Structure formats: C-alpha cells, structure tokens
Amino acid sequence: MILYSTNNRDLRIPFKDGVFNSLPVDKGLYMPVNIPVLDPEFIADLHKYNLPEIAFRVSKSILNNAIPDADLKVIIDDAINFDAPLVEISEGINVLELFHGPSLAFKDFGARFMSRVMSYFLQEGEKQLDVLVATSGDTGGAVALGFLGVPNVRVTILFPKGKVSLIQELQLTTNGQNIRAIEIDGTFDDCQALVKQAFNDPELKEKFRLTSANSINISRLIPQTFYYFNAYAQIRRMGYKEVVFSVPSGNFGNIGAGLLAWKMGLPVRAFLAATNVNDTVPIFLQTGLYQAKPSVQTWSNAMDVGDPSNWVRIMDLFGGDRSLVKKWVSAYSFNDEQTLEAIELVYKKFGYIMCPHTAIAWLALKSWMNNHQSDQIAGVFLATAHPCKFPDIFPADIASKIDIPEQVKELEGKERVSASLGNDFTGFKAYLLG
Numbered sequence: 001m002i003l004y005s006t007n008n009r010d011l012r013i014p015f016k017d018g019v020f021n022s023l024p025v026d027k028g029l030y031m032p033v034n035i036p037v038l039d040p041e042f043i044a045d046l047h048k049y050n051l052p053e054i055a056f057r058v059s060k061s062i063l064n065n066a067i068p069d070a071d072l073k074v075i076i077d078d079a080i081n082f083d084a085p086l087v088e089i090s091e092g093i094n095v096l097e098l099f100h101g102p103s104l105a106f107k108d109f110g111a112r113f114m115s116r117v118m119s120y121f122l123q124e125g126e127k128q129l130d131v132l133v134a135t136s137g138d139t140g141g142a143v144a145l146g147f148l149g150v151p152n153v154r155v156t157i158l159f160p161k162g163k164v165s166l167i168q169e170l171q172l173t174t175n176g177q178n179i180r181a182i183e184i185d186g187t188f189d190d191c192q193a194l195v196k197q198a199f200n201d202p203e204l205k206e207k208f209r210l211t212s213a214n215s216i217n218i219s220r221l222i223p224q225t226f227y228y229f230n231a232y233a234q235i236r237r238m239g240y241k242e243v244v245f246s247v248p249s250g251n252f253g254n255i256g257a258g259l260l261a262w263k264m265g266l267p268v269r270a271f272l273a274a275t276n277v278n279d280t281v282p283i284f285l286q287t288g289l290y291q292a293k294p295s296v297q298t299w300s301n302a303m304d305v306g307d308p309s310n311w312v313r314i315m316d317l318f319g320g321d322r323s324l325v326k327k328w329v330s331a332y333s334f335n336d337e338q339t340l341e342a343i344e345l346v347y348k349k350f351g352y353i354m355c356p357h358t359a360i361a362w363l364a365l366k367s368w369m370n371n372h373q374s375d376q377i378a379g380v381f382l383a384t385a386h387p388c389k390f391p392d393i394f395p396a397d398i399a400s401k402i403d404i405p406e407q408v409k410e411l412e413g414k415e416r417v418s419a420s421l422g423n424d425f426t427g428f429k430a431y432l433l434g
C-alpha cells in the first residue's frame with residue numbers, strides 16, 4: 001500500500017512509514033494512492049460473513065500486501081475481539097453499538113488495530129517506541145488499553161486535570177506496565193501543545209523514537225471501515241436493501257472511514273454528518289466558506305472541534321468538489337438542549353439510553369428520515385460511546401437505569417497513578433528525560 005500527501009500527490013511513501021510518521025512534513029494527511037473496489041460478489045454476499053472475516057477481507061484488499069495474510073489475520077483477531085451489533089430501536093431506525101470494546105468507545109477499533117500494526121512493524125532490537133498522546137477523554141483510554149503490555153512500546157498520556165469524567169480518568173491512570181499518565185494543570189489544548197512541542201524538540205527527538213497516536217494516523221482510519229461493512233451485512237439480514245449512516249462527528253475520522261468504505265464499493269444511500277454547535281462543516285457545506293473557529297464546550301465534548309483535522313481527507317476523496325460532497329453527505333448541527341430532549345424522548349418511548357454524542361446522530365437521522373420515507377431504507381445511527389462514560393449529563397431517573405459494564409466495576413477498585421505537571425514545556429521535557 002502506497003500513500004500520498006493531500007498537499008502533494010507526488011510525495012509517495014509506503015504504509016509502514018505512514019504508520020510511524022502520522023503526518024507528512026508538508027502538514028497534509030496521508031491517503032492511499034489506490035483505493036481498491038471490492039469484489040461485487042463479496043459485497044452481494046456480505047450477510048454471510050462475520051466481523052473478523054469482513055475485517056480481514058477489507059484490510060487485505062486496501063493494505064495490498066503491506067502485511068502478509070497470516071500476520072494480518074493474527075492482528076485482526078487480536079485487535080477486533082469484540083462485537084459491533086446493530087440494535088433496532090424503532091421502525092426503520094437502528095443503532096450501531098460501537099462501544100463494546102475495552103474502553104467503551106468506538107476509538108477502540110482504531111487504537112487497537114494501530115497498536116498491533118505498530119508493534120508488528122517494530123523490528124526486533126530496534127529502539128523502544130515512545131507514543132505520546134494528548135486526550136480530552138476517550139482517545140487516551142483506547143490508546144492505553146490498545147498498547148497495554150505490547151513489548152518495546154511505552155505510552156505517555158497527557159490529560160487535562162479535572163476535565164475528564166471519573167471513568168475516563170480511571171481508564172487512563174490504572175494501567176501500570178508500559179503506560180504512564182500525566183495530569184496537566186491546564187486544558188486539552190495545553191496537552192496537545194506540549195505533545196507537539198516534544199515532537200519538535202531536537203534533544204528529545206535524538207534521545208527517543210517518538211510517535212503520535214492521534215486520529216489522523218492512517219492506521220486508525222482503516223479498521224473503522226470494518227464496522228460499516230459489517231453493519232451493511234446486518235441490515236441485509238434484516239431484509240433491507242439500502243442504508244443511510246448517521247455519524248456523530250468531531251474530527252471527522254469516523255465518517256471519513258465510512259466514506260472510504262463507500263469508495264471501496266459499499267452501497268450507501270447517504271451519510272449524515274451530525275455535529276453539535278461546533279458547526280464548521282455544516283456551515284461550509286451550506287455556504288462554501290470553511291472557517292475554522294475556537295471550539296465551544298458542549299455535553300458531547302468529544303465532538304468539540306472547531307477545525308476538524310480529517311476534513312481535508314473527505315474533500316480529497318471527492319476531488320475537492322463541494323457540490324459532489326453534498327450529493328453524498330448531509331450535515332446537521334444540534335445544541336445541548338436538543339441533545340438532552342432526544343436522550344429523554346428515546347428513553348421514554350423506546351427504553352434505550354444514548355450517550356450525548358450518539359443522541360446527536362439520532363436527531364440527524366430522524367430529520368433525514370422525515371424527508372425520505374421508505375420501508376426499503378434502514379436508518380443506522382452510530383453509538384460512539386457507552387452512556388456510563390458521561391454520568392453527569394443524565395437526569396437522575398435515567399442515570400440510575402444505565403447498565404454498568406463489568407470492566408468499569410473492576411476499574412473502581414484500582415489505584416489511580418499519575419504524575420502532576422503544569423502546562424509549561426520545561427517541566428514536561430524534564431519529566432520525559434527522567
């Protein structure tokens with residue numbers, strides 16, 4: 001598999017380099033030179049395959065021998081060892097639950113696959129890999145659990161003090177082994193700035209083999225295509241012919257993966273980009289003006305992004321043509337009040353509890369379905385996190401009904417270990433140098 005930079009189509013590198021570098025020096029994003037279209041027979045027969053089988057076929061095709069079959073199978077079976085079930089909550093409206101992995105968020109798909117691919121490419125005897133990751137909550141947990149116990153890799157997580165939920169903090173700080181956590185007296189932006197500065201520091205670059213684990217890494221995008229194919233397999237088993245996907249969107253990695261699956265031949269009627277009031281993309285699609293802005297804090301905080309990092313990938317998939325994007329992608333924006341109303345309504349009418357990110361995707365789907373009535377179309381909205389990760393959002397009567405998964409109960413007894421640092425680079429650098 002060969003990659004190019006969205007800023008320079010002539011810059012070509014192999015997949016392995018893209019995995020370790022994350023970002024081209026020209027600040028574009030890596031994209032596959034060749035996006036293969038899957039065998040139509042395989043697509044027509046998708047309902048006969050399970051998730052690991054689909055994951056293997058899809059990744060084999062796009063990776064194009066970057067990893068031999070037998071090794072790829074081992075990576076997939078180890079990384080994608082949990083389910084992504086589709087649950088019907090009302091007529092024609094289905095939720096794709098992506099929170100059954102160890103960190104209870106869809107980021108497990110990307111982080112677990114990426115960690116195993118990185119460890120696969122690390123040659124024996126090579127310098128230890130140091131993964132630095134700044135998190136506002138969900139990414140850190142998925143990355144930590146993805147790399148836990150992986151030989152020759154050390155992970156350092158930076159999170160903003162007092163700004164992650166209790167469960168998220170437990171997921172970040174109770175791992176031990178090759179994972180260490182630092183609480184930064186500052187914001188998520190401070191954490192991200194410290195990581196960026198570390199990558200540009202000559203002394204640190206000399207001493208350590210640094211890499212990042214954020215969502216722009218191409219090896220996080222590929223495994224996220226798997227559940228779109230697998231969802232289609234499930235709607236076929238339910239008797240539907242067409243599907244529309246509604247995706248809670250922040251950095252637009254998740255919906256980008258859906259569009260990649262569509263480019264690979266997955267039949268999709270439409271994609272809905274569901275955002276909170278951080279509506280840079282909905283406004284761009286409407287007006288043609290892309291105006292990055294500072295993020296606004298909301299209850300769906302994993303989507304509080306004012307300048308979505310993966311948007312350039314989506315424009316690239318459509319050759320930069322906004323009107324073509326609009327043919328396939330409709331964008332919606334909802335505020336906190338609407339989010340809470342949706343959570344309450346869906347709980348009251350259907351007994352289903354959605355996390356605030358998921359609720360925004362439900363709202364977008366309802367809106368689209370109102371204008372496109374058909375019993376042939378399955379509406380699918382993606383549930384990106386388990387509601388128990390955001391206990392403070394829910395009214396007490398709903399909060400008390402949330403099932404707490406086993407892995408969360410286990411976390412509660414564990415000791416939290418983290419370093420505490422200010423938001424200045426000198427202190428962070430001294431910590432890294434040990």
Ligand SMILES: *Cc1c(COP(=O)(O)O)cnc(C)c1O
Pocket residue numbers: 105106107138139215248249250251252253254255302303357384385
């Ligand atoms: C990261 C995250 C999102 C946003 O996903 P993108 O790929 O950045 O668009 C949505 N919901 C939850 C729960 C997340 O953790």
